[in-house]
Amino acid sequence: MISDILERHRQIVGVFAALMIFWVLLNGTVAPDVLALGAVVALLISVAFKDTLSFFSDFRFTPAAVWATVLYFAYFFKELVVANLKLSAVVLHPALPIKPGLVKVRTNLKTPMGRLLLANSITLTPGTLSVEMDGQWLYVHWVVMETDDVDEATAKIVRGFERFLEVMYG
Amino acid sequence: MTLDLAGAILLVAGGAFLFLGGLGLYRMPDTFNRIQVGTKATTLGTVLSLAGAGCLQPEWSFKLVLIGIFLLFTNPLSSQVLARSAHRIGVAQAPETRVDHLAEDQKRGRDES
Structure with missing residues (x-):
């Protein structure tokens, strides 16, 4: 009852x-x-x-989703610290070795909340900043750009977070 | 005693990141790169400072955790909105900038319509 x-x-x-x-x-x-x-x-x-x-x-209240949330936060804080150390090294480097670019990446997330968390996570991690979102496309500013290929950039920037957010929000 | 020491270390580390963020603001060549250092360094710097304050004043912990959560949600949002507006009004990008897929796609959209 x-x-x-x-x-x-x-x-x-x-x-x-x-x-x-x-x-x-x-x-x-x-x-x-x-x-x-x-x-x-x-x-x-x-x-x-x-x-x-x-x-x-939008949150899926399943044990798998709760566990993914825990892993997501652990991964997120690790990435946050790495992001800061990397950017600090760039800022302190006498030659200021930046290679900025605005690249396009793809996300498989469907729900607004999943996408919001993804965009936020990208903004807080290694030299990347979400600028614009258009459907499944995210435009990301990258301080030290490693590639301008959509699929490679997606693998480098998006996948790390997406694998947890997929389970949490879909 | 250990807690005091941990708190002091965390506060100093937080201050160091905030300082690096300020230095980055000064050194970076354009708006977008400045937003980048501004967002990341201030977020971690502030979170570390909050953690340090929590170690020194354990009874504040709950509220400090709340402040941290709000910060983690709102800080990247405001940066993203700043960056988007900057791009929309066409703020100049550093000459080092390699590609701009967003401008390319917008141009393509205009050409098609």
Whole structure:
């Protein structure tokens, strides 16, 4: 019975849970009055916006997706540090060895949230910055360009993140 | 004590990356490359500083984590929008720039229509 309701309103439950966790973190306390207020507001928001909060509704709530999320964050932070060390080396190099270019890459991700996370991840990692998106095409500014071939650039820039995001959002 | 030391190291590392970001802003030749160093260095620098602050004041940790999450989501977004607007109004690119697929595709689109 209860699991039935949970299944039918999965999106509302997901948004509600996320908002509650957020609220408790923000307050740093689990006092009853704080929890009650948070529950009321979180319920209102999750019911009112159940179709538009695609961050949660596109997410596939499967064990594989949750595990992919963990791996994604681990990979993301590793790439973030590598990106910074590489760029620091370029900035500190007396000759400033840059080879900028705006290259086109392709993504297989379909959902808006998956694409947003991909574009964000690209922006934060090794010398690449998402500039424009047009359907499956992403235009990426690359400080030290390694190739201007669409497929090679896709393999170098996109694949690393896409393999996790595919599982999470499709 | 160990936590204090870790916090101090993280704060210094964060400051170092922020400094390198500033240096990059000064040295890079055009808007797009400046946005690049600006985004990456400030993101990692700020995240490290937040982690350092979390080590020194553990009771702030929850809120610092939240600030970090907001930062990781909004920082690349704003950079991307800046870069897109810059490209749309035709901001000059450094002479070293090798290719510009976006301009090529836009030109092709205009020719076809």
